[in-house]
Amino acid sequence: MAITMDALPEKFFEPFIMKGIQVDLLEPGCIVCSFKVPPRSLNGGNFMHGGATTTLVDLIGSAAILTVGTPSFGVSLEINVSYLDSAYPGEEVEVEAKALRVGKAIGVASVELRKKKTCKIIAKGRHTKYLALTSKLEQLGSWNHGPRHNSVCVLCKDFSTLNKISFN
Secondary structure, eight states, X not given: OOOOGGGSOHHHHHHXXXXXXXXXXXXXXXXXXXXXXXXXXXXXXXXXXXXXXHHHHHHHHHHHHHTTTOSOOXXXXXXXXXXXXXXXXXXXXXXXXXXXXXXXXXXXXXXXXXXXXXXXXXXXXXXXXXXXOSSHHHHHTOOOSSTTHHHHOHHHHHHHHHTTOOOO
Protein backbone atom coordinates (compact mmCIF):
# COMPACT_ATOMS: atom_id res chain seq x y z
CA MET A 1 0.00 0.00 0.00
CA ALA A 2 1.38 3.42 -0.95
CA ILE A 3 1.99 6.13 1.61
CA THR A 4 -0.66 8.83 1.81
CA MET A 5 0.32 12.46 1.63
CA ASP A 6 -1.71 13.11 4.78
CA ALA A 7 0.71 10.93 6.75
CA LEU A 8 3.66 13.23 6.04
CA PRO A 9 4.53 16.22 8.23
CA GLU A 10 3.72 19.66 6.82
CA LYS A 11 7.44 20.48 6.84
CA PHE A 12 7.91 17.88 4.06
CA PHE A 13 5.77 19.94 1.68
CA GLU A 14 7.00 23.46 2.56
CA PRO A 15 9.82 23.55 -0.04
CA PHE A 16 7.36 22.47 -2.73
CA ILE A 17 4.64 24.93 -1.75
CA MET A 18 7.12 27.80 -1.59
CA LYS A 19 8.17 27.04 -5.16
CA GLY A 20 4.60 26.58 -6.47
CA ILE A 21 4.98 22.82 -6.95
CA GLN A 22 2.07 20.41 -6.51
CA VAL A 23 2.73 16.84 -5.36
CA ASP A 24 0.61 14.58 -7.60
CA LEU A 25 1.86 11.12 -6.60
CA LEU A 26 3.90 9.91 -3.66
CA GLU A 27 4.88 6.31 -3.03
CA PRO A 28 7.99 4.55 -1.72
CA GLY A 29 10.88 5.48 -3.99
CA CYS A 30 8.84 7.67 -6.33
CA ILE A 31 7.39 11.17 -6.39
CA VAL A 32 5.60 12.96 -9.24
CA CYS A 33 5.05 16.70 -9.10
CA SER A 34 3.77 19.37 -11.47
CA PHE A 35 3.92 23.14 -11.77
CA LYS A 36 3.44 25.97 -14.24
CA VAL A 37 6.70 27.69 -15.21
CA PRO A 38 6.71 30.98 -13.28
CA PRO A 39 8.26 34.18 -14.69
CA ARG A 40 10.82 34.24 -11.84
CA SER A 41 12.44 31.05 -13.17
CA LEU A 42 13.15 32.34 -16.69
CA ASN A 43 16.50 33.15 -18.24
CA GLY A 44 17.33 35.91 -20.76
CA GLY A 45 15.92 33.79 -23.61
CA ASN A 46 12.49 33.74 -21.89
CA PHE A 47 12.52 30.01 -21.10
CA MET A 48 13.18 28.10 -17.86
CA HIS A 49 16.69 28.73 -16.57
CA GLY A 50 19.05 25.76 -16.30
CA GLY A 51 19.68 26.63 -12.66
CA ALA A 52 15.95 26.35 -11.93
CA THR A 53 15.93 22.94 -13.62
CA THR A 54 18.90 21.79 -11.55
CA THR A 55 17.23 23.04 -8.36
CA LEU A 56 14.21 20.86 -9.20
CA VAL A 57 16.47 17.84 -9.75
CA ASP A 58 18.00 18.51 -6.31
CA LEU A 59 14.73 19.14 -4.45
CA ILE A 60 12.54 16.45 -5.98
CA GLY A 61 15.35 13.89 -6.29
CA SER A 62 15.98 14.33 -2.55
CA ALA A 63 12.27 13.84 -1.86
CA ALA A 64 12.29 10.52 -3.78
CA ILE A 65 15.18 9.30 -1.64
CA LEU A 66 13.39 10.44 1.54
CA THR A 67 10.29 8.40 0.68
CA VAL A 68 12.32 5.24 1.20
CA GLY A 69 12.73 6.18 4.88
CA THR A 70 16.39 7.17 5.11
CA PRO A 71 17.60 8.13 8.59
CA SER A 72 19.36 11.26 7.32
CA PHE A 73 18.62 14.03 4.81
CA GLY A 74 22.20 13.84 3.62
CA VAL A 75 24.18 16.16 1.38
CA SER A 76 24.52 16.25 -2.39
CA LEU A 77 27.61 14.58 -3.82
CA GLU A 78 26.76 14.98 -7.49
CA ILE A 79 24.00 16.42 -9.62
CA ASN A 80 24.04 15.79 -13.35
CA VAL A 81 21.50 17.32 -15.73
CA SER A 82 21.07 16.88 -19.48
CA TYR A 83 18.96 19.66 -21.02
CA LEU A 84 16.94 18.34 -23.96
CA ASP A 85 14.22 20.96 -24.58
CA SER A 86 12.88 24.26 -23.23
CA ALA A 87 9.93 25.10 -21.01
CA TYR A 88 8.22 28.47 -21.45
CA PRO A 89 6.30 30.81 -19.10
CA GLY A 90 2.99 29.33 -17.97
CA GLU A 91 3.72 25.93 -19.52
CA GLU A 92 2.82 22.96 -17.30
CA VAL A 93 5.77 20.75 -16.41
CA GLU A 94 5.69 17.34 -14.76
CA VAL A 95 8.66 16.14 -12.70
CA GLU A 96 9.10 12.47 -11.87
CA ALA A 97 11.83 11.32 -9.50
CA LYS A 98 12.67 7.71 -8.68
CA ALA A 99 15.07 6.41 -6.06
CA LEU A 100 17.39 4.10 -7.99
CA ARG A 101 19.39 2.98 -4.96
CA VAL A 102 19.26 3.90 -1.30
CA GLY A 103 21.90 2.29 0.87
CA LYS A 104 23.37 3.03 4.29
CA ALA A 105 25.67 5.76 2.98
CA ILE A 106 24.64 6.65 -0.58
CA GLY A 107 21.33 7.39 -2.28
CA VAL A 108 20.84 7.86 -6.02
CA ALA A 109 17.75 9.24 -7.76
CA SER A 110 16.84 9.77 -11.39
CA VAL A 111 14.71 12.80 -12.23
CA GLU A 112 12.85 13.55 -15.46
CA LEU A 113 11.18 16.85 -16.33
CA ARG A 114 8.68 16.72 -19.19
CA LYS A 115 6.01 18.88 -20.77
CA LYS A 116 2.74 17.76 -19.24
CA LYS A 117 0.74 18.28 -22.43
CA THR A 118 3.01 16.42 -24.87
CA CYS A 119 5.21 14.30 -22.53
CA LYS A 120 8.24 15.67 -24.40
CA ILE A 121 11.32 15.43 -22.17
CA ILE A 122 12.76 18.78 -21.08
CA ALA A 123 15.62 17.46 -18.95
CA LYS A 124 16.96 14.28 -17.38
CA GLY A 125 18.95 14.36 -14.19
CA ARG A 126 20.68 12.14 -11.70
CA HIS A 127 21.21 13.11 -8.06
CA THR A 128 23.65 11.32 -5.76
CA LYS A 129 23.54 12.01 -2.01
CA TYR A 130 25.70 11.03 0.95
CA LEU A 131 23.27 9.78 3.59
CA ALA A 132 25.45 8.42 6.39
CA LEU A 133 24.82 9.82 9.84
CA THR A 134 27.18 12.67 10.59
CA SER A 135 28.18 11.90 14.17
CA LYS A 136 28.32 9.16 16.77
CA LEU A 137 25.79 11.11 18.84
CA GLU A 138 23.29 10.89 15.98
CA GLN A 139 23.96 7.17 15.67
CA LEU A 140 23.17 6.74 19.35
CA GLY A 141 20.03 8.82 19.01
CA SER A 142 21.22 11.17 21.75
CA TRP A 143 21.91 14.23 19.63
CA ASN A 144 19.10 16.19 21.27
CA HIS A 145 19.81 19.41 23.12
CA GLY A 146 17.92 18.84 26.34
CA PRO A 147 15.69 16.40 28.24
CA ARG A 148 12.48 17.77 26.67
CA HIS A 149 14.04 18.00 23.20
CA ASN A 150 11.64 15.84 21.19
CA SER A 151 8.56 17.43 22.71
CA VAL A 152 9.63 21.02 22.01
CA CYS A 153 11.94 20.98 18.96
CA VAL A 154 9.67 21.73 16.00
CA LEU A 155 12.20 20.63 13.39
CA CYS A 156 12.93 17.26 15.00
CA LYS A 157 9.29 16.64 15.88
CA ASP A 158 8.17 17.19 12.27
CA PHE A 159 10.88 15.10 10.64
CA SER A 160 10.91 12.27 13.19
CA THR A 161 7.46 11.21 11.97
CA LEU A 162 8.71 10.88 8.39
CA ASN A 163 11.08 8.06 9.34
CA LYS A 164 8.33 6.15 11.20
CA ILE A 165 5.88 6.01 8.30
CA SER A 166 5.02 2.49 7.20
CA PHE A 167 4.80 1.88 3.47
CA ASN A 168 3.11 -1.52 3.83
